[in-house]
Amino acid sequence: MELLSIIFEITTGHGLAALGAGAAAIGAGIGVGTIGKAALESMARQPEAADDLRANMILAAALVEGVALFGIIICLLVALG
């Protein structure tokens, strides 16, 4: 109950936006982590393809990050407005 009341207290203010930012960070962490894992595995299997893989890894990571940043922007808008 103690925890619930703390969470309630946070969420009644702009704290909900902070929770949203945290959730966006979790999502981005999972996404970028998966991409990094896959890219590392592929590079270990085929070191000669490392350059191609690296470029595609960065691209995919940027796309994931873009979605997470959408979430963060919305949180920021909530917190500011």
Add this chain to the structure above:
Amino acid sequence: MCVFLPRFFEPSRSMIFRHIKRLSFTALYLGASFFTFAQTEGHDSGAMDSHATQEIHATHEEHAFHNSEAEEHGSFVAGDFIIHHIADANEIHFFGDINVPLPMIFYVEGKGFDVFMSSEFKSEGHGHNAHAIKMATGPNTGTTYTKDPDTGISAQGGEVFWDISITKSVFGMFFILIMLIVVLRSMAKSYSKKPGTAPTGLANALEPLVLFVKDDIAVPIIGKGKADKFLPFLLTTFFFIVASNLLGLIPFIGGFNITGTIGVTIVLAFFVFVISTVSGNKNYWGHLFSPPGVPNAVKLIVVPIEIFGVFLKPAVLMIRLTANISAGHIIILSFVSLIFIFNQNFGAGGGIGIGVFSTLFMIFMNLLELLVAFLQAYVFTLLAAIYFADATQEAHH
């Protein structure tokens, strides 16, 4: 920068066309900067709401601190501090009360232009206060302008006016524009002066970047023949974004946040949108409005999504760049804020103690931002190239 590329990559183009292209790109950037900042002025000042911004750096301690002390004069409010530093401004702020004023340009409808320096804005109260309402009178039209930190600039008599002031970000963009033209033109000249020899000096330093954009982004993605058409834009954008990102990372010169301003990135994304739309061939439009091999019933769903995507792609480009660069600035400023928060709550010892760690983290973040500055320019250019490649794709069925 486009200014040297036609000579560099497209020797077959005629001289006149080259000049027109060169001038039009420069004019577009200049025009864009004016247009943008008239528009962002309102946006940024809207975000300056002193109560709402407190939560950006939301920790428990800070939360308690705001509730008890935020309204007291002179207490440190991290949210305000951060927003003040990442928002566009009418002066370049070095430290303390040291400012460089920038020109304010207003066009009052039916009356004409007002041009004066931002130092003309004076508060009626006493001393330096970031929250004071300041006023200035236009020298030409006699309009009294009121600058409220919460709501932005308005005319006291209710006149309608256009704000095309040279703000901090516009000044930074002009600086970058001139710097890029000077540096890259001299680089281009050195190639035509000594054709066939190894580059020296600046050309030697920047050639890897130019070749990186050409050989690693444009040519493999767009295709060998077609890439030349888009290279001027891609290189211009790449160098502009890199230069603005790096300018924002230099401490103590006013903290430029050019690419972190939505008004700048919206123009860059708009160019990408226009270029990919204009250069779209029949395959592109065919895939858009009538995807081949898709049943009619499914087309009802797919086509609206595809059309939505055409507008969504540049919008995502815009938000990614802005959010990334602003986030970097916010993180560094948060570390600065920590010092002041600890100083206020736990005395000078707390401030100095946390200051050591804050500074180390700030250095680390600054180095990380150096990487991000190049990475974001790379990602923007790469995605722009992918959209151009989409628009000029050949049929492959």
